[in-house]
Amino acid sequence: xxxxxxxxxxxxxxxxxxxxxxxxxxxxxxxxxxxxxxxxxxxxxxxxxxxxxxxxxxxxxxxxxxxxxxxxxxxxxxxxxxxxxxxxxxxxxxxxxxxxxxxxxxxxxxxxxxxxx
Amino acid sequence: xxxxxxxxxxxxxxxxxxxxxxxxxxxxxxxxxxxxxxxxxxxxxxxxxxxxxxxxxxxxxxxxxxxxxxxxxxxxxxxxxxxxxxxxxxxxxxxxxxxxxxxxxxxxxxxx
Numbered sequence: 001x002x003x004x005x006x007x008x009x010x011x012x013x014x015x016x017x018x019x020x021x022x023x024x025x026x027x028x029x030x031x032x033x034x035x036x037x038x039x040x041x042x043x044x045x046x047x048x049x050x051x052x053x054x055x056x057x058x059x060x061x062x063x064x065x066x067x068x069x070x071x072x073x074x075x076x077x078x079x080x081x082x083x084x085x086x087x088x089x090x091x092x093x094x095x096x097x098x099x100x101x102x103x104x105x106x107x108x109x110x111x112x113x114x115x116x117x
Numbered sequence: 118x119x120x121x122x123x124x125x126x127x128x129x130x131x132x133x134x135x136x137x138x139x140x141x142x143x144x145x146x147x148x149x150x151x152x153x154x155x156x157x158x159x160x161x162x163x164x165x166x167x168x169x170x171x172x173x174x175x176x177x178x179x180x181x182x183x184x185x186x187x188x189x190x191x192x193x194x195x196x197x198x199x200x201x202x203x204x205x206x207x208x209x210x211x212x213x214x215x216x217x218x219x220x221x222x223x224x225x226x227x228x229x
Contacts, residue, residue: 004159031215033216033217035216035217035219040221040222041221041222042121042204042206042219042220042221042222043160043204043217043219044219045213045216045217045218045219048213048214048215048216055214056213056214056215056216058213091159091160095215097215104148104150104165104167104208105162105165106162106217107162108159108160108161109159110158110159111159
């Protein structure tokens with residue numbers, strides 16, 4: 001396994017359009033996280049899945065954002081009616097809750113850079 | 118992360134030692150993490166502290182005092198490749214479950 005992968009790596013869209021990003025976690029990891037990072041800031045938590053269940057969602061997350069993990073493997077993050085303020089790097093991370101693993105360690109993907117014009 | 122404070126920038130020279138401090142406030146503390154992030158790349162895990170004390174891993178060490186809400190990352194024998202952003206993060210079970218709450222990061226510049 002080569003780690004967490006994300007697609008696309010870059011996305012340019014016009015304001016008002018919908019966009020969808022995909023994250024493929026490390027195969028044996030059951031936990032998957034979405035974060036957003038803007039320039040000069042640390043990553044900001046958006047939402048978290050354990051298997052297919054969405055267990056946590058940031059209070060700051062607009063209802064234009066939705067995430068799914070239908071089979072407990074890959075996840076998608078959709079942003080509807082994009083705004084210029086949505087321009088950021090969207091990072092996905094995964095970890096394992098299995099006994100005997102370093103369950104605290106989150107492995108990050110390379111991110112999808114979104115630019116809304 | 119509004120509850121996590123760390124210096125914005127630090128500079129140091131090759132071969133030196135640098136200490137990056139982090140203070141935090143949580144209601145459900147469940148671990149403190151340090152990540153390294155080079156420009157344009159994803160964060161990579163450096164260290165994890167959940168109990169008080171010092172964790173050493175090669176040139177990097179991390180310290181935690183839960184009663185003071187304080188941690189530091191110590192980098193020894195600095196190399197040019199250590200120039201990066203260093204992110205302090207906490208896991209607060211009352212805020213975001215097992216997700217991480219990050220500080221804004223400390224940009225470290227290492228010069229020769």
